[in-house]
Amino acid sequence: HGKRIGGNRIEVFRPSMRTVRSDRLTLETDLRRALDRGEMHILFQPIIRLEDRTVAGFEALMRWDHPRLGRLSPAEFIPVAEETGAIVDLGLFAMERTARELSAWQAALDLDPPLFASVNISSRQLLRHDLLQDVRAVLSRWKIARGTLKLELTEGLVMENPEYAAQILTRIHEFGAGLCLDDFGTGYSSLAYLQRFPFDTIKIDRSFVHHNGKGARPIILRSIVTLAHDLGMDIVAEGAETESDAIELSQLGCEYAQGYVFGHPMSANEARKLVGAAQAAA
Numbered sequence: 001h002g003k004r005i006g007g008n009r010i011e012v013f014r015p016s017m018r019t020v021r022s023d024r025l026t027l028e029t030d031l032r033r034a035l036d037r038g039e040m041h042i043l044f045q046p047i048i049r050l051e052d053r054t055v056a057g058f059e060a061l062m063r064w065d066h067p068r069l070g071r072l073s074p075a076e077f078i079p080v081a082e083e084t085g086a087i088v089d090l091g092l093f094a095m096e097r098t099a100r101e102l103s104a105w106q107a108a109l110d111l112d113p114p115l116f117a118s119v120n121i122s123s124r125q126l127l128r129h130d131l132l133q134d135v136r137a138v139l140s141r142w143k144i145a146r147g148t149l150k151l152e153l154t155e156g157l158v159m160e161n162p163e164y165a166a167q168i169l170t171r172i173h174e175f176g177a178g179l180c181l182d183d184f185g186t187g188y189s190s191l192a193y194l195q196r197f198p199f200d201t202i203k204i205d206r207s208f209v210h211h212n213g214k215g216a217r218p219i220i221l222r223s224i225v226t227l228a229h230d231l232g233m234d235i236v237a238e239g240a241e242t243e244s245d246a247i248e249l250s251q252l253g254c255e256y257a258q259g260y261v262f263g264h265p266m267s268a269n270e271a272r273k274l275v276g277a278a279q280a281a282a
């Protein structure tokens with residue numbers, strides 16, 4: 001225990017603190033220029049229909065190829081972008097790139113139901129920016145089947161301001177975007193409460209999905225599936241890593257799964273090839 005003076009805890013200076021602070025400043029500055037410099041990329045991870053193991057859609061996942069630090073994952077830069085406000089432009093970029101790819105996939109592969117694509121939305125985009133305006137701009141630019149461009153939002157995000165979120169999400173949904181509740185099971189709200197938001201899909205967090213084969217699979221997964229279906233929502237299980245995960249999820253009645261057993265996040269080119277191969281098989 002350190003001594004307290006004037007109520008402030010005395011901390012030993014850790015050399016790493018300085019590095020962390022200056023890295024953060026560098027990231028903030030570099031982030032402002034990253035889009036213009038073409039350093040941001042969107043990868044697409046396939047989402048599989050468990051019934052027949054075909055590709056049903058993709059989730060868009062952002063990567064930053066930093067000139068000095070190499071490829072950064074969203075965990076390393078999204079929080080910074082969220083704080084500085086850079087996330088608004090990055091989010092619009094992700095939506096635009098995703099809509100463009102989706103429109104190309106749908107033109108190449110005429111499926112019923114059509115392929116979908118989902119893109120992650122962060123707090124500032126929903127609560128401190130006109131997200132409806134961005135969705136309108138993107139959807140009017142690209143020819144895409146109604147409801148197939150989906151926004152992924154976590155329950156923590158919508159619960160920051162539930163009244164406002166319900167209102168804006170209802171309008172976005174009416175305008176023709178789909179809505180997914182991301183990472184479900186990690187927060188504290190009940191699905192019954194979340195019913196007031198117009199989600200079509202719930203994505204079950206991977207902490208409930210991958211099973212190491214030891215002991216019984218948590219009962220919670222079974223109850224989430226039942227309740228989501230009672231509420232009329234489809235289910236995507238995130239983070240299916242093994243064939244036995246896939247079989248169990250399918251037996252539980254999950255419609256879709258996403259995870260390394262089916263495919264890692266891939267470039268737009270690779271995603272187009274995958275869609276092309278599906279076209280050839282059809």
Ligand code: C2E
Pocket residue numbers: 045060061062073074075078091094119120121122152182183206238239240241258259260261265
């Ligand atoms: P998320 O939306 O829950 O995305 C799923 C994450 O799980 C992705 O991590 C994906 O690569 C990873 N994943 C997929 N399959 C498996 C698997 O089988 N096993 C394991 N262990 N992991 C798997 P990623 O790409 O690092 O993204 C992390 C988070 O960053 C995302 O979580 C999302 O919250 C956020 N994010 C990504 N792209 C964007 C974006 O464009 N905008 C915003 N606002 N957030 C984003």
Ligand code: MG
Pocket residue numbers: 059120152182
């Ligand atoms: Mg997501």
Ligand code: MG
Pocket residue numbers: 182183203238
């Ligand atoms: Mg997720």
Ligand code: MG
Pocket residue numbers: 183205206238
């Ligand atoms: Mg997750």
